[in-house]
Amino acid sequence: MNRPQIILHHYPRSPFAEKIRIVFGLKSIHWHSVEQPRMAPKPTLTALTGGYRRIPVLQIGADIYCDTRCILRELERRVPSPTLYPLSTHGFANIVAAWADRDLFASALGLVFGLHGDRFPPELHADRAHFTAGRFDGWDSTRMKPRIPELHAELKRQMTWLESILRDGRAFMLGAYPSLADAAVYHPLWYARGNLGEDAGLERHSRLSNWMGRMDAIGHGTMTSLSQEDALSVARNAEPAAPEFAPDSAGSHRRGERVQVQPTDWGFDPVEGELIGIDRETISLRRDDDAVGNVVVHFPRDGFAVTPAG
Numbered sequence: 001m002n003r004p005q006i007i008l009h010h011y012p013r014s015p016f017a018e019k020i021r022i023v024f025g026l027k028s029i030h031w032h033s034v035e036q037p038r039m040a041p042k043p044t045l046t047a048l049t050g051g052y053r054r055i056p057v058l059q060i061g062a063d064i065y066c067d068t069r070c071i072l073r074e075l076e077r078r079v080p081s082p083t084l085y086p087l088s089t090h091g092f093a094n095i096v097a098a099w100a101d102r103d104l105f106a107s108a109l110g111l112v113f114g115l116h117g118d119r120f121p122p123e124l125h126a127d128r129a130h131f132t133a134g135r136f137d138g139w140d141s142t143r144m145k146p147r148i149p150e151l152h153a154e155l156k157r158q159m160t161w162l163e164s165i166l167r168d169g170r171a172f173m174l175g176a177y178p179s180l181a182d183a184a185v186y187h188p189l190w191y192a193r194g195n196l197g198e199d200a201g202l203e204r205h206s207r208l209s210n211w212m213g214r215m216d217a218i219g220h221g222t223m224t225s226l227s228q229e230d231a232l233s234v235a236r237n238a239e240p241a242a243p244e245f246a247p248d249s250a251g252s253h254r255r256g257e258r259v260q261v262q263p264t265d266w267g268f269d270p271v272e273g274e275l276i277g278i279d280r281e282t283i284s285l286r287r288d289d290d291a292v293g294n295v296v297v298h299f300p301r302d303g304f305a306v307t308p309a310g
């Protein structure tokens, strides 16, 4: 039987994409890489998603998974071993990941934009200003510059916490095996190290530096490049799978209603479609698109708002 292609839409320098790539390594996954621009417009990506432009996006046939939380849930379902939640670490791993994706990422990003904002082209600054609609300052180098000392202190404090977790000699954040917590802590530090070098201050935390070395060694699995056009035809030639939803957790939402789904933190482009399912973890919308035909777009509940379309 042919295994469905696992396609990642991403760009090399994206930290959230690195969170997924390292999980490909952890699970020894063979995947297809579609490189997308780091700024809007991203016409092939938004043809698949219906407007969502953040990176990364996972595509499996005509199923489109937005946001790393939703992507990882699907990867864990399809490739359960080795698990992202070894030895019942589900709750801890998710809590650490929520902190890393938000707080650790915000200090790493703020410091990169504060220290090196002038390295980025004006178009990128304009794009990120639109992207955040002034509600998240991390990508704003003018606002970040005066905060550099505070951001340095914050990142140092966060790295000290992580160093102290590793003090008992454990190999990974939650014990002997790598988990979601490791992937989530890794991506902001990978981004800080890649952009700030020694200024990131990792070398001053020897256990954390060694842990980074162990994470680097995990790699990205094996990868084949795919063109944006080929990814669109994969979607056109596939039918969306029929997902399962947990009963009794749809709240006031009804299957079949037209809704809008929108991130609540940054990148507020809404996606409209027919609600085909919703539960505590996932929101799934059907869309019919001229370029890609019938697709189902999946989002996590966490960090997304669902409202009636209108």
Ligand SMILES: N[C@@H](CCC(=O)N[C@@H](CS)C(=O)NCC(=O)O)C(=O)O
Residues within 6 Å of the ligand: 014, 015, 016, 017, 037, 038, 039, 040, 053, 054, 055, 056, 066, 067, 068, 069, 101, 131, 267, 303
């Ligand atoms: N919560 C989202 C965050 C995704 C995110 O913010 N990605 C950044 C790149 S690392 C982005 O989309 N930046 C704007 C862009 O690339 O156009 C996730 O977990 O996927």
